[in-house]
Amino acid sequence: MIPRLAGSSLFPLATLSLLIGCAPAYISQKPPTPEPMVRVAIHHRLEAAVIEALDTVWASDGIHASPLAPGNRWTVTARQGRLVAETGAGTVIGEIGPGLTFRGRARFSLNGTALDRPLTLSPEGGAGLLAVLELPLEEYLLGVLSKEMGNAGGAELEALKAQAVAARSFAYVKIGKKPEQGYDLESDVSHQAFDPSAPAGPAIRKAVEKTRGQVLSCRGRVFAPNYHSTCGGRTALPSEAWGTADSLFPWAKSVRDPYCAVSPRFQWRERVPSAAMVRRALGLADTTIPITDVSIMDRGPSGRVNRLKIRSQAGDTVLFRDRIRFQLADKALPSSWFDVSCRRDELGNVASVEFTGKGFGHGVGMCQWGAMGMAREGRGYRKILKHYYRESEVVCIR
Numbered sequence: 001m002i003p004r005l006a007g008s009s010l011f012p013l014a015t016l017s018l019l020i021g022c023a024p025a026y027i028s029q030k031p032p033t034p035e036p037m038v039r040v041a042i043h044h045r046l047e048a049a050v051i052e053a054l055d056t057v058w059a060s061d062g063i064h065a066s067p068l069a070p071g072n073r074w075t076v077t078a079r080q081g082r083l084v085a086e087t088g089a090g091t092v093i094g095e096i097g098p099g100l101t102f103r104g105r106a107r108f109s110l111n112g113t114a115l116d117r118p119l120t121l122s123p124e125g126g127a128g129l130l131a132v133l134e135l136p137l138e139e140y141l142l143g144v145l146s147k148e149m150g151n152a153g154g155a156e157l158e159a160l161k162a163q164a165v166a167a168r169s170f171a172y173v174k175i176g177k178k179p180e181q182g183y184d185l186e187s188d189v190s191h192q193a194f195d196p197s198a199p200a201g202p203a204i205r206k207a208v209e210k211t212r213g214q215v216l217s218c219r220g221r222v223f224a225p226n227y228h229s230t231c232g233g234r235t236a237l238p239s240e241a242w243g244t245a246d247s248l249f250p251w252a253k254s255v256r257d258p259y260c261a262v263s264p265r266f267q268w269r270e271r272v273p274s275a276a277m278v279r280r281a282l283g284l285a286d287t288t289i290p291i292t293d294v295s296i297m298d299r300g301p302s303g304r305v306n307r308l309k310i311r312s313q314a315g316d317t318v319l320f321r322d323r324i325r326f327q328l329a330d331k332a333l334p335s336s337w338f339d340v341s342c343r344r345d346e347l348g349n350v351a352s353v354e355f356t357g358k359g360f361g362h363g364v365g366m367c368q369w370g371a372m373g374m375a376r377e378g379r380g381y382r383k384i385l386k387h388y389y390r391e392s393e394v395v396c397i398r
């Protein structure tokens, strides 16, 4: 528990009451709908969190609160499942928990990154810290689009709008789904890439504002749409990518996509040495064990590899679907849509494998480079979304 310091008081919980902007406010007779908030895990298992107040910030463990004056610095670590904070004056506060939230209408920094939204630290994984940022959904989208589509500008505004609707839908579905874990979303590509400090340019701001409150619905339900960088000419079915039943993803069809040919990853070539495959795919420490063949057993409907067989003197290993690209080499292959060509040594064993492939990412749902290609040809964001999410419609959060 944090001791009360002179002048400290319980921090009043601020409530935001913002209009969701699907309909112009002047024609709405309904009371304002509170804007959804999202909690994003911006760090896992941090060794230490150095919080420096840029304005006055309050540190609260849920019962008491202490102020950090501008320039004050706290270093927070985890010990035996509890938090310990060392203040700038050298005072050590122990046994804090279960969480510690920094908030205020203020700016502060976390390990040098400037933030101005509530940040909660809690112990994670023995000696590490989980850092969760809480912010309004629309503001969160600025940080997602900057990371996911930072290379798009005004000429691709409609693609940015399509991305905003897709990312908003994904986040909206995840809000509150796992209350026990203390946050809604990861900040990497396992959910959506997000950087709270990434600068959002004018095109991104416009795309988020122009689609405010809009999400994707299929058969009457808002869904969490998958998307990826580059499909390479045709998008994938979920069953091809992950082995899951396509009936669970009625919005996901395999569609032809000529629009992503502008992507630098539309076609690619990678060479993987045999030793890397022995270590990664076969899980063997002795990387001198010879691989005798690498072959594609079968493909999915779009052409992506369904099963890849690695034959070695230790036996046969079969790798499946999209996971193949992470299992083969230290650096993941761009996609699972490829041909293989074995290069052999003088004994006839495989020395390396050359992969010639198409696309970047799992291939399911919207292709971001394809969306940019469609935008450059003058297609609107609703058309773009309909191309990749066939049975979907754009609706407003109520």
Ligand SMILES: [Zn+2]
Residues within 6 Å of the ligand: 230, 231, 232, 233, 234, 257, 259, 260, 367, 369, 370
């Ligand atoms: Zn594509």
